[in-house]
Amino acid sequence: MTLTDHPIETPPRAPSPVHKFGTLAVHAGSPHDPVTGAVIEPISLSTTFAQTSVGQPIGLYEYSRSSNPNRDNFEKAIAALEHARYALAFSSGSATTATVLQSLAAGSHVISVSDVYGGTHRYFTKVALSHDVKVTFTPSIEVDIATLIRPETKLIWIETPSNPTLSLVDIRRVATIAHEHGILVVVDNTFLSPYVQNPLDHGADIVVHSVTKYINGHSDVVMGCAAFNSPELNDRLTFLQNAIGAVPSAFDCWLAHRGLKTLHLRAREATKNATAVAQALQASPHVISVNYPGLPSHPQHAITLKQHRDGMGGGMLSFRIQGGHEAAERFCQATKIFTLAESLGGVESLVEVPSAMTHGGIPREQREAAGVFDDLVRISCGIEDEADLRADVLQALEKAVVGPKIRHGLGNGNGLA
Numbered sequence: 001m002t003l004t005d006h007p008i009e010t011p012p013r014a015p016s017p018v019h020k021f022g023t024l025a026v027h028a029g030s031p032h033d034p035v036t037g038a039v040i041e042p043i044s045l046s047t048t049f050a051q052t053s054v055g056q057p058i059g060l061y062e063y064s065r066s067s068n069p070n071r072d073n074f075e076k077a078i079a080a081l082e083h084a085r086y087a088l089a090f091s092s093g094s095a096t097t098a099t100v101l102q103s104l105a106a107g108s109h110v111i112s113v114s115d116v117y118g119g120t121h122r123y124f125t126k127v128a129l130s131h132d133v134k135v136t137f138t139p140s141i142e143v144d145i146a147t148l149i150r151p152e153t154k155l156i157w158i159e160t161p162s163n164p165t166l167s168l169v170d171i172r173r174v175a176t177i178a179h180e181h182g183i184l185v186v187v188d189n190t191f192l193s194p195y196v197q198n199p200l201d202h203g204a205d206i207v208v209h210s211v212t213k214y215i216n217g218h219s220d221v222v223m224g225c226a227a228f229n230s231p232e233l234n235d236r237l238t239f240l241q242n243a244i245g246a247v248p249s250a251f252d253c254w255l256a257h258r259g260l261k262t263l264h265l266r267a268r269e270a271t272k273n274a275t276a277v278a279q280a281l282q283a284s285p286h287v288i289s290v291n292y293p294g295l296p297s298h299p300q301h302a303i304t305l306k307q308h309r310d311g312m313g314g315g316m317l318s319f320r321i322q323g324g325h326e327a328a329e330r331f332c333q334a335t336k337i338f339t340l341a342e343s344l345g346g347v348e349s350l351v352e353v354p355s356a357m358t359h360g361g362i363p364r365e366q367r368e369a370a371g372v373f374d375d376l377v378r379i380s381c382g383i384e385d386e387a388d389l390r391a392d393v394l395q396a397l398e399k400a401v402v403g404p405k406i407r408h409g410l411g412n413g414n415g416l417a
């Protein structure tokens with residue numbers, strides 16, 4: 001194949017950054033204020049910007065939905081960390097997904113992995129169809145992709161690791177086939193953050209994030225972003241960002257940018273904690289199985305080694321507990337440091353039961369085919385101390401699995417319980 005009959009012009013990559021991740025996280029998009037010298041950028045709340053004559057703004061800005069200083073700086077930082085030429089911020093991860101899907105012409109076809117984030121699944125099945133964009137889901141995209149591609153296929157949507165079973169996709173393998181057919185590949189990188197994985201380096205065309213999770217990292221902002229290298233994509237998505245208007249506030253951009261400056265520290269600590277918790281769970285007789293990409297026992301550990309920084313597993317894991325759904329619920333109530341709540345990626349550790357919470361809307365048969373059984377517990381490891389998290393998980397396992405058995409035994413007619 002020559003370059004000329006290649007249907008996608010591979011856009012020039014962003015120049016290789018001179019500095020390493022931590023330096024970029026702290027400094028990219030963070031200029032000193034040229035007037036006051038302020039080291040931290042001020043929050044620019046103004047919605048409109050003065051002009052000297054009609055159509056001649058004093059600076060770069062006219063109206064805050066179109067662009068504003070805090071969003072610009074945050075977007076520059078994201079572009080640097082995802083090795084992208086461009087990045088755009090949106091009011092949520094879901095608004096990011098919606099805007100990317102809106103960029104497709106009516107009649108387009110999308111191929112997605114089956115176990116996408118619940119809200120993405122909902123948008124694909126309940127909203128995209130209304131502007132005639134159809135989505136096919138597959139549980140094994142690396143195997144099926146060639147047979148699922150149609151002439152109108154325009155986009156492939158990958159989540160790696162998947163939620164909540166933490167299965168992985170080889171991005172390069174999918175992108176190679178997709179690009180032969182002129183199809184763009186989107187990777188939702190929310191679960192790992194740009195510190196652990198940079199999908200554009202593995203052939204993806206667009207990387208998206210729910211900034212709400214690791215990038216902001218403090219569970220106090222809902223926001224999303226997309227990063228990419230193609231100038232055409234930048235024109236189209238910038239137009240839609242402004243036209244649809246699902247944009248974050250200047251204050252949220254400022255908060256998320258502050259959170260992002262410590263992403264590398266938080267991601268390293270969360271990985272260390274998740275590794276310790278995964279190992280403790282794997283060694284426990286009360287656990288049926290553990291899903292964690294950082295464990296050598298993970299069926300796709302080779303992809304972890306190839307795609308993730310230093311073979312890191314990230315801060316998310318899930319496991320099946322002995323004793324069924326009741327034991328899973330008891331476990332989540334017995335933890336003292338892990339809070340029972342949805343979401344992930346914050347400094348605090350969280351625990352939840354996907355079958356009854358985040359994935360409760362998916363029919364049982366479909367859910368179990370994807371490995372989401374009633375006894376599955378999902379954990380987001382925060383940045384507390386490893387020994388405390390390990391001990392908390394072990395004591396909660398005892399309470400959830402062993403405790404009820406003892407009570408049941410004692411209460412068996414002897415009048416003691």
Ligand SMILES: *Cc1c(COP(=O)(O)O)cnc(C)c1O
Pocket residue numbers: 092093094095117119120159163188190191209210211212213222223224
């Ligand atoms: C949370 C999440 C989203 C949606 O992001 P919001 O900011 O909640 O709209 C998308 N993808 C993944 C993997 C998520 O975890």
